[in-house]
Amino acid sequence: MSGILVVAEVRRxxxxxxxxxxxxxxxxxxxxxxxxxxxALIGADAERHAAAVGLAGVQDVLVVSTPQPQFEAxxxxxxxxxxxxxxxxxxxxxxxxxDSLGFAPALAARGGLGFAxxxxxxxxxxxxxxxxxxxxxxxxxxxxxxxxxxxxxxxLRPGAFAQAEGAGDASVERVQLELDxxxxxxxxxxxxxxxxxxxxxxADFLLSIGRxxxxxxxxxxxxxxxxxxxxxxxxxxxxxxxxxxxxARQVGQSGRTVTPxxxxxxxxxxxxxxxAGMSKAQTIIxxxxxxxxxxxxxxxxxxxxxxxxxxxxxxxxFA
Amino acid sequence: MKILVPVKVVASLxxxxxxxxxxxxxxxxxDWQLNEWDSFSLEAALxxxxxxxxxxxxxxxxxxxxxxxxxxxxxxGADRAIRIWDEALAGADALAIASVLAAVVREEQPQLILxxxxxxxxxxxxxxxxLAGLCELAxxxxxxxxxxxxxxxxxxxxxxxxTVELMRVSLPCLLTVQTGINEPRxxxxxxxxxxxxxxxxxxxxxxxxxxRAAVSAxxxxxxxxxxxxAKGVGAALIDGGPPEIAARxxxxxxxxxxA
Numbered sequence: 001m002s003g004i005l006v007v008a009e010v011r012r013x014x015x016x017x018x019x020x021x022x023x024x025x026x027x028x029x030x031x032x033x034x035x036x037x038x039x040a041l042i043g044a045d046a047e048r049h050a051a052a053v054g055l056a057g058v059q060d061v062l063v064v065s066t067p068q069p070q071f072e073a074x075x076x077x078x079x080x081x082x083x084x085x086x087x088x089x090x091x092x093x094x095x096x097x098x099d100s101l102g103f104a105p106a107l108a109a110r111g112g113l114g115f116a117x118x119x120x121x122x123x124x125x126x127x128x129x130x131x132x133x134x135x136x137x138x139x140x141x142x143x144x145x146x147x148x149x150x151x152x153x154x155x156l157r158p159g160a161f162a163q164a165e166g167a168g169d170a171s172v173e174r175v176q177l178e179l180d181x182x183x184x185x186x187x188x189x190x191x192x193x194x195x196x197x198x199x200x201x202x203a204d205f206l207l208s209i210g211r212x213x214x215x216x217x218x219x220x221x222x223x224x225x226x227x228x229x230x231x232x233x234x235x236x237x238x239x240x241x242x243x244x245x246x247x248a249r250q251v252g253q254s255g256r257t258v259t260p261x262x263x264x265x266x267x268x269x270x271x272x273x274x275x276a277g278m279s280k281a282q283t284i285i286x287x288x289x290x291x292x293x294x295x296x297x298x299x300x301x302x303x304x305x306x307x308x309x310x311x312x313x314x315x316x317x318f319a
Numbered sequence: 320m321k322i323l324v325p326v327k328v329v330a331s332l333x334x335x336x337x338x339x340x341x342x343x344x345x346x347x348x349x350d351w352q353l354n355e356w357d358s359f360s361l362e363a364a365l366x367x368x369x370x371x372x373x374x375x376x377x378x379x380x381x382x383x384x385x386x387x388x389x390x391x392x393x394x395x396g397a398d399r400a401i402r403i404w405d406e407a408l409a410g411a412d413a414l415a416i417a418s419v420l421a422a423v424v425r426e427e428q429p430q431l432i433l434x435x436x437x438x439x440x441x442x443x444x445x446x447x448x449x450l451a452g453l454c455e456l457a458x459x460x461x462x463x464x465x466x467x468x469x470x471x472x473x474x475x476x477x478x479x480x481x482t483v484e485l486m487r488v489s490l491p492c493l494l495t496v497q498t499g500i501n502e503p504r505x506x507x508x509x510x511x512x513x514x515x516x517x518x519x520x521x522x523x524x525x526x527x528x529x530x531r532a533a534v535s536a537x538x539x540x541x542x543x544x545x546x547x548x549a550k551g552v553g554a555a556l557i558d559g560g561p562p563e564i565a566a567r568x569x570x571x572x573x574x575x576x577x578a
Binding site for chain 2: 011098104114117133139142143145149185188189191204238250253257264271286287290291292296298300301302303306313314316317318
């Protein structure tokens with residue numbers, strides 16, 4: 001068992017950026033002794049991304065053609081399983097993304113493989129593989145090992161690993177797999193979110209609110225505060241789920257990714273999916289009543305306080 | 320139809336928790352609650368069966384801490400509940416838990432399994448789809464809408480960036496359900512009182528035809544230890560009361576906007 005198999009992610013004909021992070025992580029593991037790196041491109045016309053993934057440090061690009069143009073979880077599961085049987089990699093790396101969540105746990109469970117999701121750190125040594133992921137809602141980090149597992153599937157959190165760069169000279173191999181009949185769902189259509197009357201991705205200053213607001217009646221006060229401060233109001237998922245805020249204002253993995261000059265987070269604890277959408281803001285300020293809130297891990301400035309007491313004082317500051 | 324709803328009672332850390340020397344959390348520093356995602360999957364099950372004969376079975380793998388969580392599922396409308404426990408399952412990973420749930424699926428033969436997308440403590444999003452893999456069931460992860468016509472479901476899968484995929488899947492199948500798909504109901508006081516009278520089966524591994532070795536062989540990983548995130552990265556704390564905090568935030572905002 002040796003080597004690393006990276007599962008590239010393609011949607012609507014585009015290579016998703018997490019793929020380059022997977023290759024970056026694979027290259028680092030390869031340098032630690034985990035063996036050569038192969039990248040699997042699975043899709044209807046995935047071969048056109050061969051050059052984009054055949055970066056320095058990648059030995060093989062494996063192109064698997066699928067019967068249907070869209071990602072289908074059971075087809076990808078069958079394809080990766082077949083590649084594992086052929087190549088016997090020690091490690092399979094995919095993104096902790098919606099598509100991978102649809103096939104990787106089934107693949108690992110079915111094959112008796114090692115598995116960890118939402119991985120933020122990984123190390124290879126003679127002694128074995130160690131992976132890290134959050135525990136207790138990210139307040140702690142769990143160190144994991146994989147005793148007795150010849151192949152370990154790791155889903156790496158997007159944004160946690162540096163992207164690979166630099167052209168390489170990987171060989172490209174077309175792998176013929178029998179995938180007809182593997183699909184168990186039927187694709188109907190992709191629907192993009194409604195545009196909404198605001199584009200939070202264009203705002204320089206976002207005042208973003210979260211679960212700490214607790215009361216729908218108080219959203220209006222914070223909207224008024226945002227206007228007073230010259231900020232655009234945005235929110236984390238729970239407020240959108242509750243119907244208090246329109247979905248066009250949602251920041252996070254399932255909402256918008258924003259990079260404003262200032263991101264002022266009031267009452268947002270900072271779930272992983274939220275951080276994925278805002279951690280690249282230039283200046284992040286967080287106010288939260290819980291000193292252990294993960295948002296303080298990405299903020300440059302933090303205050304442990306009641307958000308409404310701070311909001312009332314901000315109103316005075318900006319009046 | 321018969322719907323199985325696997326749920327988890329999750330632990331959250333008290334504000335003033337302290338890690339023990341062996342890298343574990345002392346039990347007294349934990350609060351236990353039904354996982355947020357699972358109130359949405361239970362509600363989805365209740366809505367799927369509205370106006371027709373059917374049965375909803377809530378199941379969990381957990382110790383006595385999980386009892387209350389199952390009672391709340393019964394109070395909201397689940398018909399019966401199953402709790403499986405063995406001390407060897409403490410700290411079991413998602414794949415090991417899925418192997419236990421798979422034994423329940425083999426017994427119960429549900430037409431539909433509705434799981435939460437993830438648990439709020441581990442955030443790994445693995446148990447549901449791992450269960451589908453073990454049972455060789457068709458599955459869709461991260462579902463935000465479900466419509467049923469006979470044995471066909473039309474579901475909406477949530478992708479990154481707010482885009483959704485509409486797709487069709489046939490029963491039997493497993494879906495993992497995202498928050499916001501519905502408005503989970505609250506149980507009435509009367510229903511809470513009556514929940515205790517509904518059937519609750521408590522079983523060990525042996526009763527499901529499992530043993531510790533089989534479950535541990537399914538585990539995908541082992542937790543070596545817990546540690547605190549590295550200090551020294553993260554926010555510079557602003558001291559003082561709300562007036563001082565607001566004044567400092569105003570300064571930072573102005574400086575950053577003019578930079």
